[in-house]
Amino acid sequence: MQWLLLILAGLAEVAFAFCLGKAKLAIGAEAVGWYAAFGGCAVLSFYLLNLSLVQIPLGTAYAVWTGIGAVGTAVVGVVAFGDQLTGPRLFFLTTLIGSVLGLKAVAH
Template identity: 60%
Template sequence: MNWILLIIAGLFEVAFAACLGKAKEATGTESTYWYIGFLVCLVVSMLLLIKVTQVLPIGTAYAVWTGIGAVGTVLVGILVFKEPATLWRLFFITTLIASIVGLKVVSH
């Protein structure tokens, strides 16, 4: 269950980064709503991370959390914000995913 919560926490990290990107593009009240979304996602992500680190090793949990956030944010950048999907970006995202899976495999 804690691994599922950690994945959800990582997805909320992706969401708060995406909210920042959308807030930058928006103006007026819409921008304010995106910043509120950022704060909500940030709080949920941190609370879930705190919860899972009570059971999972902090080094593993934090590395997986940031890895999910990094991979997800790059994918959101490519899919939503039309950032370039170069060979090297995709290569290194793939190696990051392999590292996250590896941490899960070797953690007890």
């Protein structure tokens, strides 16, 4: 159950990064809405991360959380914001995914 909470925390981190990107592009009330969504997603992400710490060691949970956030945000950047996906960037994102899976495999 704690691993599911940790994955959801990572996805909420991706969501708050997406909201921040959308807020940067918006103006007026729309920007305020995106910033509010950013705040809600950030609170949810930290809350779920905290819940996952009941059984997952802090170092492992934090590394997995940031890994999910980093890879997910990079994918969102490419899909939603037109960021470039270069060969080296793809290589390092792949190694990051491997590292997150490795941490899950060796966690107690």
